Amino acid sequence: MSWKFFVIAAGVLCISPVVAADPAAVLNIATFSSSQPNLALPEGWKPLTFKKVPKPTRYELVRDGDVVVVKATSEASASGLTKEVKIDPRVYPVVRWRWKIDNLLKTSDVSRKDGDDYPARLYITFEYDPDKVSLGKKLKYKAGQVIFGDIPIAALNYIWDSKTQIGTFVDNAYTDFAKMIVVEGGSQKVGQWVEESRNVYEDYKKAFGEDPPLINGVAIMSDTDNTKERATAYYGDIQFVRAVK
Numbered sequence: 001m002s003w004k005f006f007v008i009a010a011g012v013l014c015i016s017p018v019v020a021a022d023p024a025a026v027l028n029i030a031t032f033s034s035s036q037p038n039l040a041l042p043e044g045w046k047p048l049t050f051k052k053v054p055k056p057t058r059y060e061l062v063r064d065g066d067v068v069v070v071k072a073t074s075e076a077s078a079s080g081l082t083k084e085v086k087i088d089p090r091v092y093p094v095v096r097w098r099w100k101i102d103n104l105l106k107t108s109d110v111s112r113k114d115g116d117d118y119p120a121r122l123y124i125t126f127e128y129d130p131d132k133v134s135l136g137k138k139l140k141y142k143a144g145q146v147i148f149g150d151i152p153i154a155a156l157n158y159i160w161d162s163k164t165q166i167g168t169f170v171d172n173a174y175t176d177f178a179k180m181i182v183v184e185g186g187s188q189k190v191g192q193w194v195e196e197s198r199n200v201y202e203d204y205k206k207a208f209g210e211d212p213p214l215i216n217g218v219a220i221m222s223d224t225d226n227t228k229e230r231a232t233a234y235y236g237d238i239q240f241v242r243a244v245k
Contacts, residue, residue, distance in 0.1 A: 027092055029085060029218050030238035032070050037063045041081065042070065048080035053225050062234075064100075070235040072120070072222035080123070080221030087215040093201035093243050095218075097122060098236035100193045104162040107227045110180050113173045117224045119231035120160040122238070124200055125217035154212075156203055158196070160184040160233075169207055179207035193236070200240075 032042055039060050041047065049056055056079035062071045070081070101119040109115025155178040164170070164182045172178035181203060183196055204212035222233045 025242050027087065027240040027242075028237065029083060029240060030097075030220075030235070032061065032235065033067050033237050035061050035068050037061050037068055045081045045083050048082045048219055048221065050078055053078045055225070057222050057224075064234055067236070070220065072220070072231075072233045072235065074119070074222040074224040074231045074233075076224055076228040076230075078117075078221070078223035078225035080219045080223075082123075082217055082219035085215060085218055086127075087240055089201040089204065089212045089215055091242060092240035093199050094197060094241040095122075095124065095200050095238065096195070096197045096241060097238040098193055098195050099160070100234040101160055101190055102232040103230075104187055104190060105224065105227050105229050105231060106162070107229065108162050110159070110161055110164050110168075110170055110182070111173060114226050116173045117227045117229070117231075118159045118161060119222055119224075120233040120235070121221050121223075122158040122196075122235075123217070123219035123221065124156045124158075124215055125219070126154045126204070126213050127216040128213070154178070154204070154208055156181060156200065156207060158183045158198060162186070169203075181207070193234075 030042065030045070035042055037060075041059070042061060047056070055075070055077040057072055057074040057077045059079075059081055060071050061068055064071075099120050099122075103119065105117055105119060107115060108117045157172065157178055157180045159180055159182055161182045162185065164185055166182050166185050168180075168182045170180045170182075172180055181198070183198065184194060200215070201212060218238060220235045222231050224231050
């Protein structure tokens with residue numbers, strides 16, 4: 001659906017305190033595993049919905065084996081879950097998470113607006129810091145604010161795609177403010193839990209050509225509103241890891 005990236009900003013208004021001067025080794029952003037199975041939202045997470053999409057994806061806490069995780073069921077639908085954070089990616093550059101999908105999408109296409117659907121994706125959004133962005137990006141950001149209001153300056157989308165080569169970086173089909181990074185693809189790992197680890201600091205520099213500002217939001221989403229297909233995904237705990245000195 002259009003402008004999936006920008007609408008995340010609506011849930012990133014009240015920011016948690018910045019990390020301490022003497023930070024812990026790990027920041028636990030999502031501790032789904034410590035929850036109880038139910039239909040309520042995980043603690044600290046908010047729904048991420050879109051005005052032009054009448055049907056939201058269904059999220060629930062379920063038990064998968066011995067561990068509680070978030071299950072997402074998307075049927076020609078789109079919505080996500082988002083959490084407000086404030087993290088310095090220079091201090092905590094690495095994000096780690098685990099996820100699983102039951103199926104790939106047949107007609108998704110990372111290069112097309114009508115194919116901008118994925119069984120699973122993890123968003124990292126960044127706040128606007130005029131000292132950290134180029135003049136050209138400042139001007140584009142100001143123009144975007146006029147249309148969309150308070151928006152993040154950029155977003156990284158870690159996606160599980162059907163066809164695109166793993167490791168590919170590509171502009172979002174709707175805006176170059178968001179970069180899509182393919183971390184899983186193809187059917188080899190469908191039905192399996194996969195552990196992921198990405199250096200957000202380095203990914204941002206590669207995607208946008210400059211040092212990143214503070215991270216202000218994390219979101220998970222499974223969406224099939226463009227392709228009109230069905231997808232089921234599961235999301236485990238999410239954490240950021242401190243840089244090794």
